[in-house]
Amino acid sequence: MNNSNLSIAHSESDLNGKQKIGLALVGIGLLALLIAWAGAGASAPLAFLLVAFFGFAIGGLLFAHASYQDKIPGIKNNGVYHKSISARGIIAWILAILITGFYICLYWFPAYIEGLIRMHDPLSQVLRNKPADQWFTYGTFYTVAVLIMGIKFIYKYRHNTYQIIRTISVMCFQLLLAYLLPAFLATMNQPEAYFTYFWPLDSYALRPEWFGWNDPASVGMIGYIIIISGILLPFVVTPILTYLYGKRWYCSWVCGCGGLAETAGDPFRQLSDKSLTAWKIERWMIYAVLVAITLLTILLWVNHQTHNELLGSITEPYKKTYGFLIASMFSGVIGVGFYPIMGSRVWCRFGCPMAALLGLQQKFFSRFRITANGGQCISCGNCSTYCEMGIDVRAYAQRGQDIVRASCVGCGICAAVCPRGVLRLENAADDVNNRTKDIRTMHISKEGISIPM
Amino acid sequence: MHIAIIGNGISGVTAARFIRKLSDHKITIISAETEYFFSRTALMYIYMGHMRFKDTQPYEPWFWEKNRIDLVKDYVNNIDFNAKKLEFQSGSALSYDKLILATGSDSNKFGWPGQDLDGVHGLYSYQDLEAMERCSKGLKRAVIVGGGLIGIEMAEMFHSRNIPVTFLVRENSYWSNVLPKEESNIINKHIKENHIDLRLETELKEILPDANGKVRAVITNKGEEIACGFVGLTAGVHPNISFLKNTTLETHRGILVDNFLKTNIKDVYAIGDCAQIRTPKPGRRPVEAIWYTGRMMGETVAYNICGHPTEYDPGIWFNSAKFFDIEYQVYGYVPAEMPDEMETIYWAHPDGRKSIRLNFDKKEKHILGFNLMGVRYRHEVCEKWLREKTSIETVLQNLGMANFDPEFYEEYESEVIDIYNKKTNSNIALKRKRGLKGIFSFLKSNG
Numbered sequence: 001m002n003n004s005n006l007s008i009a010h011s012e013s014d015l016n017g018k019q020k021i022g023l024a025l026v027g028i029g030l031l032a033l034l035i036a037w038a039g040a041g042a043s044a045p046l047a048f049l050l051v052a053f054f055g056f057a058i059g060g061l062l063f064a065h066a067s068y069q070d071k072i073p074g075i076k077n078n079g080v081y082h083k084s085i086s087a088r089g090i091i092a093w094i095l096a097i098l099i100t101g102f103y104i105c106l107y108w109f110p111a112y113i114e115g116l117i118r119m120h121d122p123l124s125q126v127l128r129n130k131p132a133d134q135w136f137t138y139g140t141f142y143t144v145a146v147l148i149m150g151i152k153f154i155y156k157y158r159h160n161t162y163q164i165i166r167t168i169s170v171m172c173f174q175l176l177l178a179y180l181l182p183a184f185l186a187t188m189n190q191p192e193a194y195f196t197y198f199w200p201l202d203s204y205a206l207r208p209e210w211f212g213w214n215d216p217a218s219v220g221m222i223g224y225i226i227i228i229s230g231i232l233l234p235f236v237v238t239p240i241l242t243y244l245y246g247k248r249w250y251c252s253w254v255c256g257c258g259g260l261a262e263t264a265g266d267p268f269r270q271l272s273d274k275s276l277t278a279w280k281i282e283r284w285m286i287y288a289v290l291v292a293i294t295l296l297t298i299l300l301w302v303n304h305q306t307h308n309e310l311l312g313s314i315t316e317p318y319k320k321t322y323g324f325l326i327a328s329m330f331s332g333v334i335g336v337g338f339y340p341i342m343g344s345r346v347w348c349r350f351g352c353p354m355a356a357l358l359g360l361q362q363k364f365f366s367r368f369r370i371t372a373n374g375g376q377c378i379s380c381g382n383c384s385t386y387c388e389m390g391i392d393v394r395a396y397a398q399r400g401q402d403i404v405r406a407s408c409v410g411c412g413i414c415a416a417v418c419p420r421g422v423l424r425l426e427n428a429a430d431d432v433n434n435r436t437k438d439i440r441t442m443h444i445s446k447e448g449i450s451i452p453m
Numbered sequence: 454m455h456i457a458i459i460g461n462g463i464s465g466v467t468a469a470r471f472i473r474k475l476s477d478h479k480i481t482i483i484s485a486e487t488e489y490f491f492s493r494t495a496l497m498y499i500y501m502g503h504m505r506f507k508d509t510q511p512y513e514p515w516f517w518e519k520n521r522i523d524l525v526k527d528y529v530n531n532i533d534f535n536a537k538k539l540e541f542q543s544g545s546a547l548s549y550d551k552l553i554l555a556t557g558s559d560s561n562k563f564g565w566p567g568q569d570l571d572g573v574h575g576l577y578s579y580q581d582l583e584a585m586e587r588c589s590k591g592l593k594r595a596v597i598v599g600g601g602l603i604g605i606e607m608a609e610m611f612h613s614r615n616i617p618v619t620f621l622v623r624e625n626s627y628w629s630n631v632l633p634k635e636e637s638n639i640i641n642k643h644i645k646e647n648h649i650d651l652r653l654e655t656e657l658k659e660i661l662p663d664a665n666g667k668v669r670a671v672i673t674n675k676g677e678e679i680a681c682g683f684v685g686l687t688a689g690v691h692p693n694i695s696f697l698k699n700t701t702l703e704t705h706r707g708i709l710v711d712n713f714l715k716t717n718i719k720d721v722y723a724i725g726d727c728a729q730i731r732t733p734k735p736g737r738r739p740v741e742a743i744w745y746t747g748r749m750m751g752e753t754v755a756y757n758i759c760g761h762p763t764e765y766d767p768g769i770w771f772n773s774a775k776f777f778d779i780e781y782q783v784y785g786y787v788p789a790e791m792p793d794e795m796e797t798i799y800w801a802h803p804d805g806r807k808s809i810r811l812n813f814d815k816k817e818k819h820i821l822g823f824n825l826m827g828v829r830y831r832h833e834v835c836e837k838w839l840r841e842k843t844s845i846e847t848v849l850q851n852l853g854m855a856n857f858d859p860e861f862y863e864e865y866e867s868e869v870i871d872i873y874n875k876k877t878n879s880n881i882a883l884k885r886k887r888g889l890k891g892i893f894s895f896l897k898s899n900g
């Protein structure tokens with residue numbers, strides 16, 4: 001009799017030895033963070049930084065290794081809905097409160113995370129030649145989360161080349177363009193530009209008050225680069241790439257918000273709401289935000305050109321409200337803080353104006369779609385369950401209808417989890433205008449039996 | 454007109470949906486199993502924690518009201534075909550003008566001693582799943598009897614919870630009455646590498662109770678006693694028609710229907726697992742208890758009831774499954790034993806978890822079937838080749854068109870061609886790689 005399967009864990013109470021050590025190390029890292037947060041971070045920054053970093057890195061990687069390496073490659077979702085952390089249990093709520101609290105401090109009460117910020121001074125000195133501030137601290141947490149959880153993700157999906165390549169891509173963009181490059185620019189006394197974020201996601205990108213607009217030369221070469229890329233990226237590069245590959249080129253290959261959602265957020269993807277009601281709310285909200293940021297940008301320019309004579313009085317409060325509600329509350333506090341409760345893409349789905357814009361392009365003018373493989377769907381629901389954007393993929397697949405949805409970020413997980421090989425992400429120029437028309441499952445129609453193609 | 458449908462599975466629900474699309478008839482669906490339609494094929498994923506029960510329901514609760522489909526949760530004890538009336542367990546009754554029987558299947562039990570003990574269950578209904586869940590706590594070993602699709606799913610379910618499994622398979626290789634030898638072997642190995650205690654050529658003889666009437670052990674035909682706390686009976690299913698015995702309805706294994714899915718009684722139809730086609734199309738079986746045929750029958754019966762007489766034609770055979778981590782797809786004719794007039798090309802990956810098989814006619818050289826393990830192929834493309842009896846060489850040259858694996862996956866089509874070239878001393882080459890480009894024009898082209 002072979003009992004070796006007993007060693008494979010299926011729930012928290014059933015972890016193997018290596019997983020336990022991994023979790024213990026993560027626990028030590030977390031403890032170091034909490035003590036540093038409480039204030040001790042200022043007294044021995046380097047020690048706390050190292051303990052926290054190595055605790056998370058080594059512990060996280062050991063845990064990932066122990067969880068997946070000895071298993072046969074394939075979909076590893078056993079027990080997702082049995083575990084407290086991924087099924088909105090008590091651990092999920094604690095985590096949500098912790099992250100939400102951190103975001104609130106970060107945006108409005110940085111003094112309360114002074115310990116955490118000071119802890120990052122040594123790193124900031126090395127990378128940027130100056131002491132840390134809350135945004136550097138945040139960027140470090142963010143990047144480390146994307147990297148460690150990205151590696152875990154790659155272990156988990158190591159049979160799936162699409163997932164591996166895509167994840168390496170988001171990890172590189174986060175580390176190089178959204179973390180190291182801005183830090184490097186800082187050491188050169190240049191503005192810290194984030195080239196992976198642009199209008200309309202970066203609401204500052206096209207604002208007239210950004211100092212470079214009036215006089216790019218004063219900012220030097222980088223001023224011109226920022227302005228030119230700030231215009232080219234949203235208005236030229238984006239439509240072309242979205243036409244070719246769908247919005248996934250950005251949302252699940254480049255974007256930092258997407259990067260965090262795809263890595264640290266992966267354990268929570270099943271929590272997105274799949275109801276029709278949620279879809280209705282989504283369509284209202286996301287386009288409202290796109291309109292809001294467009295109006296704001298226009299207003300700011302009108303104001304700027306008329307020296308505040310036109311509409312000057314409403315612009316300032318409007319700007320402040322947008323910054324508070326959308327940029328801070330929505331994308332940060334709710335967007336990430338609520339991962340363990342509402343899933344990993346709440347911001348991307350309901351709030352991101354960039355996603356709204358890309359979605360419109362994807363819906364109406366793109367070669368991208370998810371093809372349903374004829375009649376093979378058994379309506380099991382795995383695809384819908386694991387869609388982080390809350391798309392009811394099954395509703396299309398079981399009718400043999402291809403999926404063309406504005407919100408789809410092309411993560412490819414639906415195709416990965418489908419047990420019958422029904423879904424495939426693909427691009428083709430042949431039928432851009434009727435991607436959704438063919439319903440191929442059924443062999444019967446009023447005219448008789450046929451396969452409409 | 455009032456149409457009553459007994460059974461809220463894929464067959465009954467598809468029928469109701471299409472009747473609603475085609476007409477304004479009053480529709481009532483009756484089922485004793487669950488309030489709403491759920492996907493039986495996903496039962497395993499609930500147990501394994503991939504999904505909650507509610508995630509397996511393809512339609513939200515509002516769907517039924519919006520589409521004016523009445524749902525009744527009750528058991529039909531008896532049908533008065535003369536008075537056109539259903540009699541429920543609860544005591545109430547319901548009249549109909551037309552009746553669709555879509556009652557599904559029931560697990561086979563072959564009269565084994567002890568088959569009705571506490572802790573012995575099939576896996577078909579939601580109640581079976583609840584029973585499995587109840588029995589799983591503290592379970593030390595499960596024995597599964599019957600090497601088909603449901604048996605292996607049950608093995609995977611227990612395995613996901615680290616419950617040791619002994620899997621009794623009567624044949625000398627897993628599912629060998631359906632899978633060709635090589636594919637069957639792939640699965641044998643895969644079952645074992647998942648640490649399932651696979652016993653080939655082993656049958657159940659007897660199930661032994663403990664003092665409380667609960668399962669304690671099984672005895673195999675080889676005389677071995679295996680201690681266990683659960684016995685899964687997964688040796689196939691049969692049409693669930695016992696409550697229809699001794700009526701004027703003609704039945705054999707299932708409810709007998711003609712090609713328009715009509716039974717011998719006027720205004721009564723039968724579809725899905727419970728139906729038995731009197732004269733099946735060539736190459737098809739009279740009872741095909743699978744999801745896809747249920748869906749197609751559901752649609753066909755709707756057309757027939759709504760005044761568009763349509764013969765049931767399931768088209769070219771296809772099916773799919775997943776054995777632990779190995780996906781399986783089949784299109785066309787792939788028998789377990791190769792007939793004389795058939796030739797085959799078989800490619801297998803060295804990792805032992807992927808294979809591609811193409812069957813073709815020895816004399817006419819046209820394609821007959823595709824069998825895939827761990828590789829996905831495109832349904833419509835394979836179907837068109839099969840329907841048009843495309844020559845094997847044309848198929849091979851364009852084989853990339855059929856590949857449905859995700860982007861960046863390795864493509865094995867040229868290796869398949871190499872095998873063909875060696876075997877037939879030919880020299881053909883792959884003309885197309887994987888991808889959607891060109892597929893629309895291929896699918897729309899005639900001939």
Ligand SMILES: Cc1cc2nc3c(=O)[nH]c(=O)nc-3n(C[C@H](O)[C@H](O)[C@H](O)COP(=O)(O)OP(=O)(O)OC[C@H]3O[C@@H](n4cnc5c(N)ncnc54)[C@H](O)[C@@H]3O)c2cc1C
Pocket residue numbers: 378459460461462463464465483484485486487493494495496497527528529530555556557558576577578603606693696724725726727742743744745747773774
């Ligand atoms: C675990 C499992 C996995 C499967 N996987 C696959 C797969 O991967 N691919 C595939 O093709 N097929 C698969 N199948 C087979 C497939 O699920 C069935 O063929 C299909 O569900 C049959 O649908 P149906 O509508 O005919 O019947 P059912 O789904 O069985 O529906 C019949 C309903 O009628 C109810 N009923 C019956 N009699 C009465 C009565 N007298 N009064 C009231 N209600 C009644 C039953 O309770 C039941 O709810 C699987 C089956 C199981 C059990």
Ligand code: SF4
Pocket residue numbers: 376377378379380381382383384393394397398414417418419420421422423
């Ligand atoms: S996961 Fe696959 S089989 Fe299941 S509902 Fe989605 S497309 Fe259909």
